[in-house]
Amino acid sequence: MREGDGSLRVTSYDVQFQKGLSLREFIEDYGSEDACRDALIRARWPEGFVCPECGSTRHCRLARGLFQCQDCRKQTSPTAGTIFEGTKLPLTVWFQAMHLLTQGKHSVSALELKRQLGVHYETAWMMKQKLLQVMIEREERTTLSGRVEVDDAYMGGERHGGRRGRGAEGKTPFVVAVQTDVEHPEKVLFLKMKALESVSTKELEPWFRKFIEPGTLVLTDELCPSFSVSSFR
Numbered sequence: 001m002r003e004g005d006g007s008l009r010v011t012s013y014d015v016q017f018q019k020g021l022s023l024r025e026f027i028e029d030y031g032s033e034d035a036c037r038d039a040l041i042r043a044r045w046p047e048g049f050v051c052p053e054c055g056s057t058r059h060c061r062l063a064r065g066l067f068q069c070q071d072c073r074k075q076t077s078p079t080a081g082t083i084f085e086g087t088k089l090p091l092t093v094w095f096q097a098m099h100l101l102t103q104g105k106h107s108v109s110a111l112e113l114k115r116q117l118g119v120h121y122e123t124a125w126m127m128k129q130k131l132l133q134v135m136i137e138r139e140e141r142t143t144l145s146g147r148v149e150v151d152d153a154y155m156g157g158e159r160h161g162g163r164r165g166r167g168a169e170g171k172t173p174f175v176v177a178v179q180t181d182v183e184h185p186e187k188v189l190f191l192k193m194k195a196l197e198s199v200s201t202k203e204l205e206p207w208f209r210k211f212i213e214p215g216t217l218v219l220t221d222e223l224c225p226s227f228s229v230s231s232f233r
């Protein structure tokens with residue numbers, strides 16, 4: 001998880017909030033429908049509009065933020081193909097929800113979203129589901145590299161040293177992988193964790209291969225012998 005990173009992938013591109021954006025700054029930057037639409041357009045077409053139909057960049061702007069391709073005449077909404085497609089809610093409300101969900105240190109309930117945004121509970125719940133889904137998809141694509149320490153942990157208490165056979169009866173094992181700064185190993189950059197059925201190479205190896213980049217210095221104890229203090233290839 002990238003804590004407080006504040007960016008949120010909306011299907012195929014990121015709307016990036018500045019880290020630690022204050023509420024006042026957020027309102028200044030995203031307080032109007034036009035500002036939110038412009039942020040969406042910048043995120044989606046950082047090099048300028050490209051027609052999704054024919055790839056042309058020649059276009060004109062119509063009302064309501066629509067783009068019209070001057071070659072194939074297709075009209076494209078900036079929200080088409082995103083989680084905002086077909087929404088009746090103003091983009092400002094979506095952006096406020098994104099801000100609340102990504103900037104806080106604690107998780108935000110649908111009820112809290114409803115109160116803060118002044119929308120119906122069902123609307124708040126739907127927004128939260130959609131936004132969490134894109135956050136999960138983003139998390140799924142995040143990989144670790146550089147210097148990574150891996151260890152196991154158990155819900156309800158940590159493993160006690162020296163014990164053969166990891167964990168204790170009835171506790172859920174987790175694998176925790178921490179990417180640190182290479183020069184300053186005490187500085188944690190990113191963290192990933194996963195609940196396991198059991199601590200076994202069979203379960204760990206596919207997870208390592210998926211989330212740890214080749215060439216990474218992986219530091220483990222005997223957790224997964226094939227990865228111990230090695231440059232993982």
Ligand SMILES: [Zn+2]
Nearest residue numbers: 051054069072
């Ligand atoms: Zn076109």
